[in-house]
Amino acid sequence: MGLITPSSTGNDAEQKPLVPRVTSLEGKHIGLYDNGKPAAEPLLTAVQEKLAQRYPDATFEWYHVEHLNQIKSDDEQESVVDWAENVDIGIGAIGDCGSCTKFLAWGIELIExxxxxxxxxxxxxxxxxxxxxxxxxxxxxxxxxTPVRCETTDLDRVREEVSNEVVDGIEEELTRSLNDKERAEQVAQ
Amino acid sequence: MAHHQPREDSISTVSRSLYRQGLTDGLPVIPPTDERVGKMLRGTDKPRDHVLGRLGNDDSPITVEQLASNAVMAGCLPTSMPILEAGIRALADPSSNSIQFSVSTGGWAYQWVLNGSVLDDFGVAAGSGPFGRNTRVSRATARALGIAYRNTTKIYPGEKDMGVMANPLKFSLFLAENETTSPWEPYHVTHGFDEGESTITLGGPNSFIQWESGADSPEAILGGMIENTPPSMVGGEQQGGDFDQTILHVLSSEDLETLAEAGLTKRGVKEYVSENSYIPIEEFQKGVLWDDALDDYHGKVDSRQVPQISGPEYVKLVAGGRSESQSNVVIGPSIGGPVTKKIEFPDEWGSLVTEYAVEG
Structure with a gap:
């Protein structure tokens, strides 16, 4: 017995490689991408403070998406790419709900x-x-x-939650060499 | 044409197989065999491979055949196909914001409103129970559109459908407007369609409140509409957010009659509700997330009261059940649309309706 499939087929996105990582955050111009969720700005503020302590020569530049859904517009997406071309690395926040996690992935994709x-x-x-x-x-x-509570805007609390382990992890993701899957070009999903 | 190959032709075996692939809503499904899908396609004049729209993050196409397969699974009759096709066009319309209310942690439902002559075709034109009860077209159509969207976009619960509490109305919130006893024009006419046209409207709300007015004055009914719209049901652009959020009021025939006899128009009701929706300023923020929601009111509000609803455009009205009671419903907030699409019927629609009249 043949069944007609109810699902979509054949529109899987071709996978592109990640951008090669940097060797160190020392002296880098670091982009902080706020996707418009309430917890994004305090979280990135706490991350900036920790990174500034570790790397006094690093500089920072923010990008704020005023409202979460704005990232759906072509103009906003172009603006993110323009901004990201002028920073050495990009750290984005936050994925703490269904919509914002999706839109955070869109933002990081634009940075790449x-x-x-x-x-x-x-x-x-x-x-x-x-x-x-x-x-x-x-x-x-x-x-x-990160352990940052969903929707929190309490900067003092966020500062406590952004531990050295969290900052170590962020550095790790920005400096660890790409693996085969991340380097691969045109790999079908 | 892709095929699955289950071992047996039983509902239980096929349901189990499709469920394991994430292709059902958990309830048993009718196996979408070639023969059944072929019969379902009698409800459309479009070819099997016609792309009805593109849905989800990566604009996945949904064809007529795919939709028909989901319709079979959900238990639809071929007469549902025109409604389903229009429903897919609503889901594919970016202004429906369907992606967001499909993935959001808030847990939202697909809210459908049916209008026009199609109500007569299905015998759901008047009477009690506009939300469907056991009406096949209501139950199966909403289910088919829900699983068709999920199966096309691959937005699965717990992976990309992140509704923390989920929503029991998700695939079952289907309303047929009671046009026959309404003193006012139907919903689709208010929104630019001809009275002779049939339409389906899509919204994305998360809450449903039923209330009994017990009122014999228009003021009491209007007051009840406002009192039964809690702050948590209001938000969006009017309160500093980034998209519109609308409230849908479904009013009983008796209360509609009272309002109309008092000389109120549909527009007048919407204006009254928005102009009188004042609540204490301390309660205002409960329904919103944005720090700047009250910026427009700073220095301007003496009584420490602010309107929850800033304009009549955020209020939608639909005629509900007949006059056995004064039960009314508030649904909202819709974080999408609402968008309304015209239903296009196949050439043999009349004979198809007659053929399936008993089953439908």
Missing amino acids: DAGTPGVGLIDEGFELDYQSNAVERGRPLRYKK
Whole structure:
């Protein structure tokens, strides 16, 4: 008995390689990408403070998406790419809900499109969500799970939650060499 | 044409196989065999490979044949195909924001409203139970559109459908407007369609409140509409967000009659609700996430009260059940659309309706 499939076929995104990582964050111009969720700005602020302590010669440049859904517009996407072309690495936040995790993956993908290595910061409950959205966008984008509570805007609390382990992990994702899958070009999903 | 090859032709075996592949909503399904899908396609004049729209993150195409397969699985009759095709066009319309209410942690439902002559064709034109009860077209159509969207976009629960609480209305919120006893024009006419046309409307709400007005004055009914719209049901652009959020009121025939007899128009009701939706400023933020939601009101509000709903365009009205009671419903907030699409019927529609009248 033949069954007619109810699902879509044949539109899987071709996978592109990730941008090669940097060897160190020393002296780098670091991009901080705020995807418009409430917790993004305090989280990235705490990350910036920690990285500034570790790398006094590093400089920082922010990109704020005013509202989460703005990233759907072509103009906003072009603007993100333009911004990302002028930073050495991009750190994006935050994936702590269904929509924002999807849109964070879109943002990190745009950073990689600009030729800049990127990493997304996500709530640990959204790991599979980020992974599947990243592959759907066309790259196995890197990420670091953080313990920052969903929707929190309490900077002092976020500072406590952004531990040295979290910052170590962010550095790791930005400096660890690409593996075969991440380097591969035109690999079918 | 892709095929699966289950071992047996039983509903239980096929349901289990498709469920394991993530292709069902968990309930048993009718196996979408070549023969059944062929019969379903009697409900359309379009070719099997016609792409009805592109859905989801990567604009996955959905063909007429795919839709028919989902329709068979959900238990639809061929007469549902025109409605389903229009529903897919609504889901594919970017202004429906269907991606967001499919993936959001909020847990949202696909809300459908049916209007026009198609209501007569299915015998759901009037009477009680506009949300369907056991009406096959209501239950199966909403289910078919839900699983068709999921199977096309591959937005699976817990992977990309991140609704924390999920939503029991997700694939079952289907409303047929009670046009026959309404004193006002139907929903689709208000939104630019001809009265003779049939339409389906898509929204993306997360909450459903039923309330009994018990009122004999228009003021009491209007007050009830406002009181039964909690702050958590309101938000969006009018409160500093980045997209519209609308509220849908479904009013009983008796309450509609009371409002109309008082000389109120549909537009007048919407204006009254928005102009009188004041709540204490301390409660305003409960329904929103944005810090700047109250910026427009700073220095301007003496009574420490602000309107929840900033304009009549955020209020939608549909005629509900007949007059056995004064039960009304508030549904919202819709974080998408609502978008309305015209239903296009096949050439043999009349004979098809007659043939399936008993089953439908």
